[in-house]
Amino acid sequence: MPTSADALVPVIRERLAQRILHTDVPGLGPVTRGKVRDIYRPGDVRVLVASDRISAFDRVLGTIPLKGQVLNQLAAFWFKNTADIVENHVLDVPHPNVTVCREAQPLPVEVVVRGYITGVTSTSLWTQYAAGVERPYGLDLPAGLRKNDPLPAPVITPTTKAEHGEHDVPTTEAEIxxxxxxxxxxxxxVREVALALYERGRTIAAQAGLILVDTKYELGIIDGRLTLIDEVHTPDSSRYWLADSxxxxxxPKSLDKEHVRSWLKSVGYTGDGPSPPIPDALAVELSLRYIQAYEQLTGRAFEPAPLPIDTHLARSLSTYAS
Ligand SMILES: Nc1ncnc2c1ncn2[C@@H]1O[C@H](COP(=O)(O)OP(=O)(O)O)[C@@H](O)[C@H]1O
Ligand SMILES: [Mg+2]
Structure with missing residues (x-):
């Protein structure tokens, strides 16, 4: 049984003041920061610490309590449940917010797989299709699709990776x-692996009452072999809908940050300039959705990481520190 919202909300509220904006783990060398993860490079491994930062429109909007933990633990769940399809970068998950991984040479593309036509951003398939873009992402799509319709078969809509602060750029498989x-x-x-991963994701999501609408994969090369890196099937890299909605x-009702995108849109924000601060009530609501997704998918009760976070992070990573 998933934990009830009534039980989770007070726990989430308590963590509003404990949100992880930045980490500074001692002994791991200099930190670099992605939009969501803090990255350390002690020795030849990569340490990814999932913060509570939330990004949309390719920028950081604020923090959501416990989001980093949910993200990291969900990624770990999915890496385990897709390891028969493709190798992945995971070496160790020494703390609920941390993945220690092998360093890869990342491919310069983000591999997006979509089973439905939807989205609100400029690169989304629905936006492009509705605007009459011819062959969006090089795809042949049937006429007359409605927003949120299933596609005849899953498609790949790749983007090239943006420089820091820029938006990702749509490309086509032929162009790549x-x-x-x-x-x-x-x-x-890449194409075979991405479609197989999506199929697996869709099947497991369906068993949890969720629809894996679309998702983004990052792949890299380690020792000459194709390897799944970064994160997989998390609510950050994927769009989930509640199947019964x-x-x-x-x-459909979304379980993911589509919610925050819609909220931003409703207050008139379209991705340019500084974003309005996320109200606490929305932060709690989003956290709840992330945690419920975790519980539905893994079938496990969510247990918040012990406090204080900094102390436990340092202790869990002491074997990597010098
Ligand atoms: N195994 C790996 N090897 C090299 N780079 C990786 C690996 N796993 C993840 N990364 C990179 O680490 C970063 C993770 O931080 P994140 O906050 O997700 O960044 P971003 O802002 O690019 O989404 C990303 O740039 C991702 O491409
Ligand atoms: Mg990322």
């Missing part, structure tokens, strides 16, 4: 190979 970004042979492998009206 033609430009030499990825060899034709390697891309064939998806009907002929095509207005």
């Amino acid at each position: 190979v033609a430009s030499g970004m990825v060899s034709a042979e390697r891309w064939k492998e 998806y009907d002929e009206h095509r207005t």
